[in-house]
Amino acid sequence: MGFFRVLVVLLVLLVVGGAERRRGGGGRRGLVRGRGRAGAVKRLAEECKQYVEAGETYLDCQDRGLTSIPPGWPEDTQHLLLARNRLQVLRDGTFAHLKQLRSLDLQQNWISRVEDGAFAGLDQLHSLLLQNNRLRSLSEEPLTALPRLRYLRLYSNPWACDCQLDSLVRTLQVPSNRQLGNFAKCEEPEQLRGHKLKKLKADLLCEAPPPADPNAPPTPPGHAPHPPAIRKPQDATSLCHTYLVPRPLLDCTSRDLKYVPADIPPDIVKMDMSTNSIQRLRPRDFATAKDLKTLNLSSNSLESIDTAAFAGLLYLRELDLSNNSLQFFQYGVLEDLYFLKRLSLGGNPWRCDYSIHYLVYWLKHHPGVAHSGLVCSEPQEYLDWPVEDYVKTYNADCPKDRQVGGGNAELDKDAANQDTAQELKAETDEEAVGVLPSPLRMRKTFEIIRLS
Ligand SMILES: *[C@@H]1O[C@H](CO)[C@@H](O)[C@H](O)[C@H]1NC(C)=O
Numbered sequence: 001m002g003f004f005r006v007l008v009v010l011l012v013l014l015v016v017g018g019a020e021r022r023r024g025g026g027g028r029r030g031l032v033r034g035r036g037r038a039g040a041v042k043r044l045a046e047e048c049k050q051y052v053e054a055g056e057t058y059l060d061c062q063d064r065g066l067t068s069i070p071p072g073w074p075e076d077t078q079h080l081l082l083a084r085n086r087l088q089v090l091r092d093g094t095f096a097h098l099k100q101l102r103s104l105d106l107q108q109n110w111i112s113r114v115e116d117g118a119f120a121g122l123d124q125l126h127s128l129l130l131q132n133n134r135l136r137s138l139s140e141e142p143l144t145a146l147p148r149l150r151y152l153r154l155y156s157n158p159w160a161c162d163c164q165l166d167s168l169v170r171t172l173q174v175p176s177n178r179q180l181g182n183f184a185k186c187e188e189p190e191q192l193r194g195h196k197l198k199k200l201k202a203d204l205l206c207e208a209p210p211p212a213d214p215n216a217p218p219t220p221p222g223h224a225p226h227p228p229a230i231r232k233p234q235d236a237t238s239l240c241h242t243y244l245v246p247r248p249l250l251d252c253t254s255r256d257l258k259y260v261p262a263d264i265p266p267d268i269v270k271m272d273m274s275t276n277s278i279q280r281l282r283p284r285d286f287a288t289a290k291d292l293k294t295l296n297l298s299s300n301s302l303e304s305i306d307t308a309a310f311a312g313l314l315y316l317r318e319l320d321l322s323n324n325s326l327q328f329f330q331y332g333v334l335e336d337l338y339f340l341k342r343l344s345l346g347g348n349p350w351r352c353d354y355s356i357h358y359l360v361y362w363l364k365h366h367p368g369v370a371h372s373g374l375v376c377s378e379p380q381e382y383l384d385w386p387v388e389d390y391v392k393t394y395n396a397d398c399p400k401d402r403q404v405g406g407g408n409a410e411l412d413k414d415a416a417n418q419d420t421a422q423e424l425k426a427e428t429d430e431e432a433v434g435v436l437p438s439p440l441r442m443r444k445t446f447e448i449i450r451l452s
């Protein structure tokens with residue numbers, strides 16, 4: 001496959017590059033590597049993928065069934081991807097030789113314990129992903145080794161919100177730590193379940209716990225009374241590959257998905273779901289994906305999109321719906337997309353009748369949205385017409401205009417102008433009546449400005 005060839009070429013380049021630097025007397029990095037490098041690369045070729053992107057060094061060890069971190073990984077690694085392995089305990093000094101690390105992705109492991117010195121030496125680390133593990137407790141101690149930490153993901157762990165979590169909660173709540181531990185919630189005790197760590201009243205954590213049930217057997221220290229929550233089978237992070245850098249990306253291409261998976265992580269910026277078998281988008285399918293900027297749904301079997309399907313996608317800029325089975329958009333589908341810039345619509349059997357008017361109307365009123373591929377495929381009469389041309393003809397043909405005369409271009413323009421003028425007039429009339437409550441009147445004024 002092409003991908004593997006590229007990989008091999010990259011590895012060869014790396015080896016040659018390393019040799020080159022050594023031969024040329026090298027500089028610091030060359031010296032650090034020294035002997036043993038060729039062996040490391042060979043071993044890596046079996047286990048992990050090493051590559052350079054935008055000048056940064058990545059080591060991709062996702063899905064390798066790893067239960068521990070073997071020694072000897074390249075010391076110049078800047079981004080280490082360890083998602084979906086079987087790590088259970090992060091021991092003191094585990095990453096001590098990886099001093100260049102800037103991001104460390106440990107999500108979707110079985111981690112239940114992090115020793116205090118686990119992250120020792122990681123002076124440069126700015127992103128640490130620990131979501132979807134089995135952590136019940138964590139003190140702030142391991143994090144004190146990370147002076148540059150800016151992003152910390154802790155959600156989807158069964159946090160026990162008790163006195164042992166006190167120092168972590170206080171750290172997360174420091175105002176300058178805005179991006180640390182967002183969305184993490186308590187699993188226990190019962191009365192705090194679902195509460196966000198960021199919002200807990202830290203002072204209460206170390207107060208005496210409510211009297212325990214005298215009949216309950218004592219829980220041995222360090223053991224969860226409940227087994228860790230089992231992940232839902234349609235959970236996005238278990239179905240798709242997550243990449244943190246250069247931008248948080250969820251790669252769900254070609255996974256034979258029938259529906260948009262649940263629980264899209266809230267920090268995802270780009271989501272690629274092209275080449276699946278999704279037939280419909282349901283209400284609030286993307287409600288958790290608040291930061292999403294690019295959404296690719298190309299080459300599915302989409303026939304219908306619920307009016308509320310895109311609810312919450314406030315920052316979406318690019319939406320690719322090409323190569324689907326869409327014939328029209330229901331009224332309202334696009335109203336949530338305030339910042340959309342590009343909309344790809346090609347390769348759909350758009351039906352040129354009244355049902356298509358909403359889409360054209362919306363595009364007309366959002367001239368900042370570049371769209372492509374909007375071509376009639378039905379009825380036969382309008383086959384291969386740009387949909388906008390069909391709508392113009394429709395306007396020219398409609399009864400009130402027909403009495404004026406034929407259907408030439410000049411008239412189309414007049415008709416269009418007249419439409420706009422009428423909308424404006426209707427809105428100003430309402431305004432003039434002066435019976436609307438003032439907030440509504442304000443909104444009307446705003447719409448008039450947008451139209452002109
Ligand atoms: C969406 O995915 C398809 C197929 O993988 C690709 O050709 C297209 O360029 C992508 N669109 C965007 C906006 O990235």
Ligand SMILES: *[C@@H]1O[C@H](CO)[C@@H](O)[C@H](O)[C@H]1NC(C)=O
Binds near residue numbers: 299301323
């Ligand atoms: C359109 O999607 C089908 C599968 O749904 C795929 O086989 C085909 O290659 C896609 N075409 C393009 C131009 O992407």
